[in-house]
Amino acid sequence: MxxxxxxxxxxxxxxxxxxxxxxxxxxxxxxxxxxxxxxxxxxxxxxxxxxxxxxxxxxxxxxxxxxxxxxxxxxxxxxxxxxxxxxxxxxxxxxxxxxxxxxxxxxxxxxxxxxxxxxxxxxxxxxxxxxxxxxxxxxxxxxxxxxxxxxxxxxxxxxxxxxxxxxxxxxxxxxxxxxxxxxxxxxxEDGFWSWVSNIIEQHIDAIKITLEVIGYIATIAAIAALAITVLAACIAMPGLLLALAPMLLTFGTVASVVSLGMHSLMAATGNGGWGDVGFDILGLLTFKAGGAVARGVEQGAAATQRASTQAARRATADAMANSPKRDALQLAVRQAKGKKARDAALANLEKHKKSLKVRGAAQQLPKPTLAEIAKAGGDPNLAAQVKYAGREAAKHGRDAATQSAAHQTARAGAKNLGLFVGGTALDLGDKATGSSDIYSKKWNIEPYSEAKDWNLYNTGLYDFAP
Structure with a gap:
């Protein structure tokens, strides 16, 4: 050298x-x-x-x-x-x-x-x-x-x-x-990502406590919104109180998105576990799936209304086509002598036609009971639509299209109940069995808490840059 x-x-x-x-x-x-x-x-x-x-x-x-x-x-x-x-x-x-x-x-x-x-x-x-x-x-x-x-x-x-x-x-x-x-x-210490990582690490305790508080508030807000909508379906309530329900639901959704973003950032920087991220994603997916189910109930009720209307028209046409009395009344109209007799015969014919007409689909949703609201997952509007579909199906017991549409509506309502129960159980179960950053002595299932804190990279993704 x-x-x-x-x-x-x-x-x-x-x-x-x-x-x-x-x-x-x-x-x-x-x-x-x-x-x-x-x-x-x-x-x-x-x-x-x-x-x-x-x-x-x-x-x-x-x-x-x-x-x-x-x-x-x-x-x-x-x-x-x-x-x-x-x-x-x-x-x-x-x-x-x-x-x-x-x-x-x-x-x-x-x-x-x-x-x-x-x-x-x-x-x-x-x-x-x-x-x-x-x-x-x-x-x-x-x-x-x-x-x-x-x-x-x-x-x-x-x-x-x-x-x-x-x-x-x-x-x-x-x-x-x-x-x-x-x-x-x-x-x-170079770069924006490292700067963000260090900020999170320096304030990690405050961030964890804030996210836990937001989580509890979001749960309370969701329960309060549900209580307001259920009560509104049963009793008259002030308009201001009714307007509070969608605001509470919006807050819960925003809180879930914020929680997902912060938990993802914490996990990526090694200051949190991916279990929290997965739980937040599951919550948002449940919410999105609930929206899809709600649309399924609405579509099923609309399909039931259309099928019920068609079934009523067909039943009316069949009744008129097979009515001997209608034939006799039509003959009486043709044989009537003079205007007064003809008018009387026509009136009798129209009265008989109205008696044969099968009632079409109802235009107004029925008011659900508390039990029906509970079966629909706590949503009064979905409960009313499920009840509506059931009533229309009962009116046309032999019409396959009406029965099928009503069954689809009921099945979607049952799915909504499953999502509601499952999502609520997961949320309450997590809060009951997980550890707390607010109260360190809270009872918790240690393996579950450790699983939520799991992180493949102890120091975050940013520590493995080339």
């Missing part, structure tokens, strides 16, 4: 004006070794932190916090050690490339100077274009001319080798420099 810039040539003619590959190989190598030793020391500290994290003999209230902190700090040190190791590898490659380039250019310079000296000796001048050099070349004998030709070839080869070495080194050194910059730019 070269011994540094102190032994580099100072005169680079005839190849260049100055050293084309300056640098201290020994200095770069020393920097590489320093990086290696630093990474090794960090790895040693990581090993000590792992010992603390895995120690099962420690006892006391401080243990969980200590081991959790050790895990997080260990993760950051692992990232730091990785950066030192990657920079060290790049410095090692740089030292190799610099050593090779300096050796190649020095060798090319030596060949060029030797060839230039031979040319000057043969022509008496280093400038081949001078008049004296041209005249001297004409006077050379055959052997001298061959020697001159050889010297010029050596000089041309030296220039080519020199140029190739310089260009190759410049390209490789730029690539290495870029890789080092990329590694350095990804420093422990």
């Amino acid at each position: 070269a011994t540094g810039t102190k032994n580099r040539p100072t005169d680079w003619h005839p190849l260049g004006e100055a050293d084309p590959t300056p640098g201290d190989v020994d200095g770069v190598t020393a920097g590489q070794k320093n990086m290696q030793s630093t990474a090794a020391e960090i790895r040693l500290q990581i090993k000590k932190l792992k010992t603390i994290s895995d120690d099962t003999t420690l006892k006391g209230k401080y243990v969980d916090e200590l081991q959790s902190g050790a895990d997080k700090f260990r993760g950051k040190l692992e990232k730091s050690a990785g950066r030192y190791e990657r920079v060290s590898a790049q410095l090692g490659e740089w030292a190799t490339e610099l050593d090779f380039a300096q050796t190649s250019t020095a060798k090319a310079l030596s060949s060029a100077k030797s060839a230039q000296a031979d040319i000057k000796r043969l022509l008496g001048s280093a400038d081949p274009d001078s008049e004296s050099a041209k005249k001297a070349e004409e006077e050379l004998d055959h052997h001298k001319k061959e020697e001159l030709h050889h010297a010029r070839g050596v000089l041309a080869t030296a220039k080519s080798d020199y140029q190739h070495s310089v260009e190759s080194y410049e390209a490789k050194s730029k690539d290495i420099a870029k890789k080092i910059r990329d590694i350095i730019d990804d420093a422990l």
